[in-house]
Amino acid sequence: MTEFRAALAGDDGTLRDAVEAAGGVVVDGAADPDAVVTMGERALVDTVLDDPAAPVLPVDAGGGPHAVQRVDAETALEALAAGRSRTESRATLSVTVDGDRRARAVLDATLMTAEAARISEYAVSAGADGEPIARVRSDGVVVATPAGSSGYARAAGGSVLTPGTGLSVVPVSPFATTADTWVVADEAVVRVERDDCDVRLIVDGEVAGVVPPKADIRVAVDGHVPFLRAPPATGWSRSRR
Template identity: 50%
Template sequence: MSEAREDSATAVSLRGDDDGRVERALHTNGFSLADEAEAAFVVAVGERALVETARERPERPILPVDVDGRHAVSRANVDAAFGGLVESDRRTVEHPLLSVTVDGDRVADAVFDVMLVTSEPARISEYAVRVGGDPLDAFRADGVVVATPLGSSGYARAAGGPIVTPGAGVGVVPVSPFSTHSDAWVVDDPVSLSVERDEGAVSLVVDGDRTTAVDPHVPVTIEPTDSVRLLSPPARE
């Protein structure tokens, strides 16, 4: 391997709120910091850095640090993880980006999850879910969340949803449903959410950020239209 190839293989772009541990671990394991165009991969520290980086659709794979989920490294384990990232061990997984539109107008891309949720605590509304244009269910609840595989281990999991494996689709989970017997689903077609009856203002929340209010019967469509590559942590971590 030439010196130029070695330099390229060990150059890393670092983004996010690092307290110094991640950068030190990179240097300890022979990596150097570089601009993204010259880097072998991007290290995104924290959920906000991962969301911003993924939405830019980088050509390089992303290694999430200090983010919930299987495809992430904890800040406490960065030394072991970086030590295992020799060039031959760099496996990647495709992660979907969800396009979110309200009444046909695109408002955001989602990396983790999309929620319709009442703006006031403990206010129940009625939500309808359609998949691929066909009705799936309707229920009274505080809200409903659609989660990517990466986001399925976060808020959706806390609401009672399943862990979704990469490539399986997205999870659809009612949030605090009024009924004691409610379902959650994993679907692989575009999802449409709507408020059938509201008892208070309902907000659209994308990756933790409130984006807009949603009126009754206005469709919110969520579908994977793109993807980014995540760098899987070494199995021995």
């Protein structure tokens, strides 16, 4: 049987031990690995945006079905080494402000008022033709990929999405007793219609600057990266028990 080869990112020693326990070998990312195994959300984001050399297995990168919990890393790697895995295509995002590219994202892009408990008004539209969806008063709006839909978007009240089902668009702390959330195909545009203070653009947890009123913040799928799924998928089931 061919030896399983894994490149690592963000490892604190846990992944190397798990790979070796599973009968595999750790190699450099340029050495034709079978998988790139990441530890933590930051390592996952950096790896995906750097055009990985092999499908990515995220470990300890939040909840949801895309990530393996740290305690399950060895079991998941044993499944990969034995060929008991599958590949899923996951979207990456381009984030532009009035046509100027500001950042790329793997998990989510968020508009958020810079001061706590300050409400702004946002217009939300979908698709390249800018079909209007709603105007909302809220602390912010988050647009998440399926990989990011189990994070901040879910905490704000959005649904967890399976791969290929679109983007989750969720108002953050809306000024309403009931508030809608939306799933759009592959592109969302958010415009700050009124702000009482600065509105920040936050991409995958990092501030990417302040956006001006009336600017179109376009969040659109710009590519796909293969992720690995290996049984058991306890990273999701355990976190919900």
